[in-house]
Amino acid sequence: MKQITIKDVAEAAGVSKATASRVLSGHPATSQEARKAVEAAAGRLGFRPNAQARSLRKTRTQTIGLLLPDVRNPFFGDLAHAVEQRARSFGYMTLFGNANENVEQQDEYIDVMLSQRVDGVIAAPQGDGGNLDQLLRSGVPVVFVDRVLDTMEVPSVSPDNSTGIHDAVKHLTARGHRRIGYIAGPQSTSTGRERLRSYKEALAATGADTDAELIFLGDFQAASGAEGARTLLDLPNPPTALLAADSLMSIGAVGVCNERGIAIGADLAFVAHDDIDAFNLINPPLTVIAHDIDAMGRLAVDMLMSVIGGGSPASNTIAGRLIVRGSTPEFEKERQS
Amino acid sequence: MKQITIKDVAEAAGVSKATASRVLSGHPATSQEARKAVEAAAGRLGFRPNAQARSLRKTRTQTIGLLLPDVRNPFFGDLAHAVEQRARSFGYMTLFGNANENVEQQDEYIDVMLSQRVDGVIAAPQGDGGNLDQLLRSGVPVVFVDRVLDTMEVPSVSPDNSTGIHDAVKHLTARGHRRIGYIAGPQSTSTGRERLRSYKEALAATGADTDAELIFLGDFQAASGAEGARTLLDLPNPPTALLAADSLMSIGAVGVCNERGIAIGADLAFVAHDDIDAFNLINPPLTVIAHDIDAMGRLAVDMLMSVIGGGSPASNTIAGRLIVRGSTPEFEKERQS
DNA sequence: CGATTCCATGGAATCGATTCCACGAGTATG
DNA sequence: CATACTCGTGGAATCGATTCCATGGAATCG
Structure with missing residues (x-):
């Protein structure tokens, strides 16, 4: 099954790859005809851009990592759902990592997320050191949720435990x-x-x-x-x-x-x-x-978006009642x- | 924060990119010294290969998509956990998509998964038509889990509902x-x-x-x-x-x-x-x-691996008692x- | 000892999309 | 009427890793 690329679309539409790309990514400098031809060709061929190629060229992947101890815990299940829905509304995919309450698996997932060049990570960390250090030193935006590490200066949203x-x-x-x-x-x-x-x-x-x-x-x-x-x-x-x-x-x-x-x-x-x-x-x-688990998840995403945008949001606590x-x-x- | 690439590693080790790549991906034709030098340099620099670049060149992403109606449902939470753990044991990452019991979100996630060029998809589908058709016609290996679509000939693992x-x-x-x-x-x-x-x-x-x-x-x-x-x-x-x-x-x-x-x-x-x-x-x-939800998840992954490997496994039912x-x-x- | 095979290696092509740069046509300005 | 400017466009470079191919040196065989 041959994947169709932007080159195929360009040829079918009778324009260059550059123009095709501009049309498909909404660049303003495109003519009416070009837009019509390219869109028609893309639709007809069922073109689906290769996210790998795109992410390689841009430096953004439109993906965030979510590192949780265990999705089977209803608390984290709800949190995962909240984060995922909120991230989606910002146009981000969520890459889940289930550490399985296990530091080694957490390290493995941090590794994968760094390799995948996620744009940011929301984590409920366990233990310290290991790849968690590397994650923080890597410069990838990180927000902690539910749990924090005293040793590390990271924006967080945690429950009021008092x-x-x-x-x-x-x-x-x-x-x-x-x-x-x-x-x-x-x-x-x-x-x-x-x-x-x-x-x-x-x-x-x-x-x-x-x-x-x-x-x-x-x-x-x-x-x-x-x-x-x-x-x-x-x-x-x-x-x-x-x-x-x-x-x-x-x-x-x-x-x-x-x-x-x-x-x-x-x-x-x-x-x-x-x-x-x-x-x-x-x-x-x-x-x-x-x-309010939903609020925690939403807030964590909002804060991560802020960090990605260059901000340094203050940490928050979610009231417990x-x-x-x-x-x-x-x-x-x-x-x- | 500049990411370090294989070029940096190669230079630090005093070899070419090609040799560095061979060492790091375990190619047999490498000398003792080259291996030592490259591994040392990679470790020292904290090199982490760019998964996008790699997936672009190879055609595999070592990622499977998991499309579920709702992770907050304990059944699907357990299933997600089982699938993810099993996939991990095969060296695959799992990209979760939470359709939120909603056909539009399902379509969106199918779109993303196809763009991400996942190597296969495990899905508990809802509705038919839409992007589900495109997914199946795309040639990407698919296994249905928990739910099946009569209209489509796809290997599946479903509960015995009788x-x-x-x-x-x-x-x-x-x-x-x-x-x-x-x-x-x-x-x-x-x-x-x-x-x-x-x-x-x-x-x-x-x-x-x-x-x-x-x-x-x-x-x-x-x-x-x-x-x-x-x-x-x-x-x-x-x-x-x-x-x-x-x-x-x-x-x-x-x-x-x-x-x-x-x-x-x-x-x-x-x-x-x-x-x-x-x-x-x-x-x-x-x-x-x-x-046995765990068995369902494991079996779904095993079947998907078989499909990816070119096989066409028979559908299975999991006994209900x-x-x-x-x-x-x-x-x-x-x-x- | 000459011919052949084997192996480690580096240079270059490649994957697919984006984007810089240059160019020509059309429009506005002095 | 000449100059400046905008706008749409295509060619080519680019992102980072893998892999094909050619090369030179070492090992093997008749």
Whole structure:
């Protein structure tokens, strides 16, 4: 199957390659007839410009890279969707890289993206060093999303990891909870670290119990949420409320409660992160700390466009807010005695 | 920021561009010294070959396109992950295109993928005609996944849309259900059509009620699942069991039951499609019709590699099996009276 | 020992689109 | 009426890597 090139179009239209190119890329200096002839020929032949050749000559590829830890995580799925739609509206393609929560795969994708000469990268980075350094030193515009690296000065859009958690802890203590278990995210990510810090601060501020055993360190995956729930519920003096640092771990933790016949909203209060569709499944509905994921994605793209255009946008945080639902009722003191 | 090219590497190593290229692409006819010098220079300079230039000269891009209706659908999220990981193992990048359940966006992405000269495309197509025709006529290897188009002769890997549904209906009737509501997928997709047909066949085979009003046509999105549940439950003679054609519509439908205080597994039997993680949230656990999504993704990639290699693999179906859990208990006849 | 093969190598062509430059025709200006 | 200017156009250079082809030196064979 021979690909048709601009040369074929030019010949069919009876003009030169240069003129054909000018018509097809909307250059103003073209005559009415040339335009008509070339457009007709291109349509008739089904001409489709070779993006490789074009990108080689121009230095732009109209492509951005999006580097995420895992698309199967609903949070990142939604984020990917938001980024992709926004990028599309700017005429950019999105090249997804799924690091699979794995630094080596992340390095590999950074490599590919640099080779593909993407015009910019939006990344939720994990670890530091490796090819991440090279990416930043390469001069390719980069915006971090959801997670940041303290060691690197890069514009970012990240969730507010403080307000929501403070509000959640305040809410729980106001309802009589003193033992609030926390299923934390990995401490190798800024989001994991900040949320854990906020939880500790909030405990201190409200006077709730601060035993170290109330904290379980997970990895943002469902299995670790399940393990966390088991560990915390098996404590000699178990928590009466659980707070989980992301949606997948919440899914795992709720699954364990279901297995054990622990009724969320009655036997145990539960606060999750992220207000994802799937939480519709649970009854009573979950109290969550929600961030506007769509806004995060859009903002990340807008900032990247600004960087590509030579700007240096300031970093942003996306507000987190507590949405109180049925999973965090009043705690009945008498259960303890 | 000047990009370093193979010319720079060649000069630094004291050899010609041709030799440098040979060393870097592992051509056998290279001397020990040349190899050492070039590799050292490439490493020192941090050389990263320009993928555009390479693809232009070779005719291969080592990239496949993956065209899906919506990554936010857990089914397609899992599928995307499976495809991407498998493609990676063959040394291929995956270019995602999110059609957003929208034929125009699908057309746009087909356009981009053809321009990018992807080596092959894996697609879950919607509608027919449009650029889909052009894609197939272009000679680019294509494999359909999850959905097929009858009008087009293309290797595909699709779920078995019959066995699981027959088993589910048999299971429900055996437990005393005669009125089984069905929330169908869009009839513009083969999966939607086949599952509806299987449902009708199964009703006929088991002697369950076959009122047309027991069928609600949804669109594979959560909102339509909710609407379907409302419509069916509001019937004068409502179903005692619900069957939904995908996971998102199940999420929507279950949400409505929760709102209305209808206890799934007690007041209403429920069978969902796809055994996704998020279903852990619900208690009692859902009876589902499950397909091995990972296997589907892997197989699609393997078949595409075969087509790229000049083969013409036969189409495959992935078995669907009923996994019985707590959401489909015995139906208590006396409730009806 | 002369003829042939083999191998590493560099120069040049190549992939397909864009763009610089030069040119001629037509129009406006002094 | 001559000069300057604009405008559409085609030829040729260009982007960066790969690959064909020719070359010279070393190795092999009769």
